[in-house]
Amino acid sequence: MIYRVLLAMCGLLIWLPAAAEPLKLGVGLLTASGDAREGVIETVRRFEALYPGAKVEVIAKYDEEFKLSTLSWLEKGGDNAPDIYFGSAGERLYRLVRKDLVADISAIWNKEKLDEQFKPGIKASVSHNGQVYAIPFAYYQWGLYYNALTLVQYNLEPPQTWSELLKVCGVLKQHNVYCFGIGTKDFWPAAGWFDYIDLRLNGLAFHQALTRGCVPYWDRRVVKAMRLWAELINAGYFSPGAAEHDWRDVFPEIYRGKTVFTLTGNFAETALVNIPERVKEAIRFLPFPRIADNMPNYEDAPTDIFFLSKAAANKPYANELIAFLARPDIQELLTSGLFMIPVNIKAQAQDTYFVKEGLKVLHESDGFAQFFDRDTPKSMADDAIRIFSQFIEHGDVERAVNALEKARIDAYQGVHAAVDC
CATH class of the missing domain: 3.40.190.10 (Periplasmic binding protein-like II)
Structure with missing residues (x-):
């Protein structure tokens, strides 16, 4: 044979x-x-x-x-x-x-x-x-990759909840350290933020209904998720210039203690292969913090x-x-x-x-969940990841939600029966 x-x-x-x-x-x-x-x-x-x-x-x-x-x-x-x-x-x-x-x-x-x-x-x-x-x-897992030594330097513990995350970011900002780094040159990394906030706030069943095109983006649950994200953006917790960088570019800033966290997948380990061992030892992993009490633990x-x-x-x-x-x-x-x-x-x-x-x-x-661009049709994913990336720059919830809803209508019009709504 x-x-x-x-x-x-x-x-x-x-x-x-x-x-x-x-x-x-x-x-x-x-x-x-x-x-x-x-x-x-x-x-x-x-x-x-x-x-x-x-x-x-x-x-x-x-x-x-x-x-x-x-x-x-x-x-x-x-x-x-x-x-x-x-x-x-x-x-x-x-x-x-x-x-x-x-x-x-x-x-x-x-x-x-x-x-x-x-x-x-x-x-x-x-x-x-x-x-x-x-x-x-x-x-492979997604989560927060971070510099543990920077947290120790400012007497901070890895945040387990959303409120703890806000407190950590507030302290870091007082010391002119950015809480989050992200590179959106290729757009898709921004979708991880939407996925995790929505999963932690609204759960897997709702998130999957949304990514199948069955829920409008002006739904109050989506708006609430976007407002939580906007809270981080508008507080200045993200490092500037995201659109000029890809996901790898964030890590040198984390090594140097200028930024602490980045939300990414474990392909990030490939970015750590050739750095000094003492630097690598400082980079740790943290599951995305809890938001809603009693929400089951869903992951990308x-x-x-x-x-x-x-x-x-x-x-x-x-x-x-x-x-x-x-x-x-x-x-x-x-x-x-x-x-x-x-x-x-x-x-x-x-x-x-x-x-x-x-x-x-x-x-x-x-x-x-599989990640936003795997869970949605290509036409929806292509538009949405750009909208999410732009959202990190402007933080305007209404503008982002309206753009996402237009993308949903364009992508799913006439195919609702085919996507199990």
Whole structure:
């Protein structure tokens, strides 16, 4: 038996082609580090050991080409269309499910007893109308990355609640230190602020209804979230010039103690690799502070998945491979060197401070959002992340809410039935 496997690595699509009866696997990796390559190679080796006749060859393609081709492959099929794809949990998966392009793998999930290996909140992010449609294999945490030594310098404790956060920011401002750094040159980092304030204030169900386009942005709950955010902006707690910088540019200011916190995901660990150890030791992680009392603990946790095309030519073998990719040892291999966390709770995460902190946060979470630009259609996301970025500059709630509502109407007009409102 010969298989065809697709691997996307840091802008490259690695295509492992073969001959008759091909089985293809789309795998997206966030880095092309040596550790990541070794993990993929070992995953393929172990899978081939189960099917000794398999032969693997490697052909490179750009990741963007893979993304653009996915929908065409799923809709049109053909000899070069993969059977198994890499993708994102949540709304990006659901859009394909609603188009009837993704196979229901509930039987595989139940046969492998995956309820014992994956948390309910994660299962929910790959389920639609009670059926399971994907295997989640890697995710990472979002939260506040901060300079602990700067807090110590001003006799401050890491804030656990919104009121504590305001007090910390007030003290820092008295010492001419910015509370928050953010780089919005690429727009998307600002969306993390909206996600977390809305999740902490209004909860996951409301947030998901909002990102599906079912709730207007002038809703009082959205306005309240935006006002809380504006309180930080208009108090001068964000460092200036956000639009001129990307997310990496914030960290030198944090190292120097000129800024304390930045809200970001654990891809931030890549920005800490080459700095002196004493500086790295000062950078710590803090879950986003609580806002509403008794609100369950919801997190942004962008989750990478594998899903099976409904038109897969090799269903029996594809089913075997989907089950294989859920195994804890395989998820360990696929996340090695990526600063990501294997989703299977029986898998061992990497032994780094930030991964261990992320593991604790995600395992204690009551549910997950995927991040605003993954949870909304591209047209809505493209407009909204610009509006959020501009909001950090002007802090005008009414202006931002009106712009967001216009974007919602433009993006979702006529498709409410298709997004489960």
